[in-house]
Amino acid sequence: MTASRDDRRAPAVAAAGHRAAAAAVTGPSLSVDGRSLAASPDVRAIPEATVARLATYLRVLTNGDETPIGTVSSDELALAAGVNSATLRKDLSFLGSNGIRGVGYDVATLVERLSRTLGLTEHRPVALIGLGNLGQALAGYGGFASRGFRIAALIDVDPNRVGTVVRGLRVRHLDEFPAVVAECRIAIAVLAVPAAAAQEVCDRVVACGVSSILNFAPAVVSVPGHVDVRKVDLAAELQILSFHEHRKNGALASGMVRA
Amino acid sequence: MTASRDDRRAPAVAAAGHRAAAAAVTGPSLSVDGRSLAASPDVRAIPEATVARLATYLRVLTNGDETPIGTVSSDELALAAGVNSATLRKDLSFLGSNGIRGVGYDVATLVERLSRTLGLTEHRPVALIGLGNLGQALAGYGGFASRGFRIAALIDVDPNRVGTVVRGLRVRHLDEFPAVVAECRIAIAVLAVPAAAAQEVCDRVVACGVSSILNFAPAVVSVPGHVDVRKVDLAAELQILSFHEHRKNGALASGMVRA
DNA sequence: TAGATTGTTAATCGATTAACAATC
DNA sequence: TAGATTGTTAATCGATTAACAATC
The missing domain is CATH 1.10.10.10 (Winged helix-like DNA-binding domain superfamily/Winged helix DNA-binding domain)
Incomplete structure (x- = not known):
């Protein structure tokens, strides 16, 4: 532990x-891009x-x-x-x-x-990292484009996946990620990699200058202070629902049906 | 509006x-199943x-x-x-x-x-409703079984999907859902349907006795008070990251790089 | 004007966390 | 005993919301 x-x-x-x-950002109101x-x-x-x-x-x-x-x-x-x-x-x-x-x-x-x-005046390019089961689905998810995002790059490390074309995009190796970030001006990455790989991949992604990460891997990742991480833990969502189911049934069993 | x-x-x-x-559950401590x-x-x-x-x-x-x-x-x-x-x-x-x-x-x-x-002492059967892009991925997601859940039923309404076998389970029609809930003792459903269908499907699911819903459709659904809904809005997660990217860049542009 | 609805105040509520007494 | 770590208190912080003055 x-x-x-x-x-x-x-x-x-x-x-x-x-x-x-x-807390660090103080001062008068901003003027962005004139x-x-x-x-x-x-x-x-x-x-x-x-x-x-x-x-x-x-x-x-x-x-x-x-x-x-x-x-x-x-x-x-x-x-x-x-x-x-x-x-x-x-x-x-x-x-x-x-x-x-x-x-x-x-x-x-x-x-x-x-x-x-929300910073959505132009479509933001997003890199999707990890093209397993969930990653493939996210690559084809229609709900991103209509809400301000464009999946601009697909990344994996599996030789069986790198080079294939998914949804019209060629899957590139994580080793190429520095170039991809520069080409596509990636600031946001979606991590759909195995939990065991999450921290290492995250480190490499951050090293390339990405400063926002949406993490689907069920793992806590550590990042420098300037990087934002949001986490989606699908099983945890179900566990929270399970807790409330358990509570509902417990109350039912002791007070209303049995006993 | x-x-x-x-x-x-x-x-x-x-x-x-x-x-x-x-607030409604009060009284002494519980004794469940003896x-x-x-x-x-x-x-x-x-x-x-x-x-x-x-x-x-x-x-x-x-x-x-x-x-x-x-x-x-x-x-x-x-x-x-x-x-x-x-x-x-x-x-x-x-x-x-x-x-x-x-x-x-x-x-x-x-x-x-x-x-x-968390109510995870036995594996909880979960119904997955909607086998589009995201639903297919969730059906194959390995992260559920190891954390207390079993996808026990797959449901859709598309005739092209109903009857097919996905991950070893035959896809059944939403019309059969009442029977499915009884057979599999479903208490939790995962909704991966289009936003436009979310409320109607939700109503039908709740009518079958399901009292916990994990909703992936980008839509607000209304449910009776005894039903719990948790929502995962993938695009919203990216928009929240986008907000912070926007802020970081704004602060950078006005105070640290330009001006 | 009269009706409607915003923007804001202030009270309340829930969540976080430093600090430390209890105790293994 | 001495060192370590829990369980809890109390202060703080952030979020929510009823109520209402401002004003269209």
Whole structure:
């Protein structure tokens, strides 16, 4: 029961990197690429829980077949997003907010504002690393392109996979990753590799300059402080549901059915 | 911008169902299946954040090739799990805890305790609904079996898929789901269907008695209060990373490189 | 104006963690 | 005993939400 430790690294606890980074960034409002400040709201002070919901609001506003015109009230949008309407209004207020009292929010403006805040004004190139079972599915997942991402590179180390073409992209070896990052301007990588390989692959990916990682491997990975890691642990999700099933059944068995 | 509403249903906000249910369950400690109370700790008061971490602790303790014998200190396990050691000790104390001061936790006892708390003492049968791109991958995902779950049924509605055999299981039609739930004793379903179908499929699944759902469809689903829904939104995960990338680059551009 | 809805305040709640007494 | 480590307390922090003044 030991784990290698390295002073340059911090365990990738959810959002730990964000907090540290957020605390380090201070000063006046930003001007990015010369864009007007009105359209580029100050992005520093947004809570982590709010950021996650912004993605939901954007999805709800753009998913529907309904034309994205007209206005929406906080009650309507909150209901559709499954959150409290006060939470929604507070979330949007972090964007500098542009609702109109008595009327609601202009949908087109809101979509633009949300997209810009989430950094989705152009499609972000993403590298997918590991083309096993799950990786192959992610390579073909249609839900990325419509929401701001382009899978720009496929990477593996298995000689049986490297060189094959998956979904129109040639699978390249991890050894080529430094070149791939430069070519495709990769900043985000999706890790779908075996748990045992996760830390090593992660190290190599970070060494190439990638600073955001979505990790599907059921393993804790350590990364330097400037790197963000988000983790999706599918079995853990089921275990959490299992816990609640267990609790429901336990309460049932002792109090309501038997005994 | 409207959403259908139903008095029997509540929006499936994360853990909303849990809180309501937890408040409803009161009374003395439980006795389940006649097992001793010492081995079946009171499971009611465990915070949601703790439950999620219990799954991580269990994975860290059982994943390694290291023999699961001996003891582990809170510092060691916390480091391996990427959490603060005080958090870990507090989490374990909710299980009635059995650490030994000056020594640590007996690994075998802890694994047993965690498994039992999460309801994983026997493999839970899970139904996988939707065998598109992602569903096929989940059907073959090796990470479920080793962590307490068995994919016991595959369901779809596409005539081209129904009747085919995937990973040794015959794909059955959603119309057969009531029978499948009874046969396989399904309590947990994984939804990997298109967003547009999510609510309807969810309704039918809940009507068959399933009370826990892991939803991969990028859609908010409404369920009755006794049903737990957890959501995995892959594109949203990337959007959250994108937000932080955007912020990092913005700060870099204005303060450190240009200007 | 009257009705509607935002943006914000303040109270509450839940989660995190440093510190340390208890105790092996 | 001395050293080590747990279990718990209490302070802090972040997130949620009811309520309502502001204002369209």
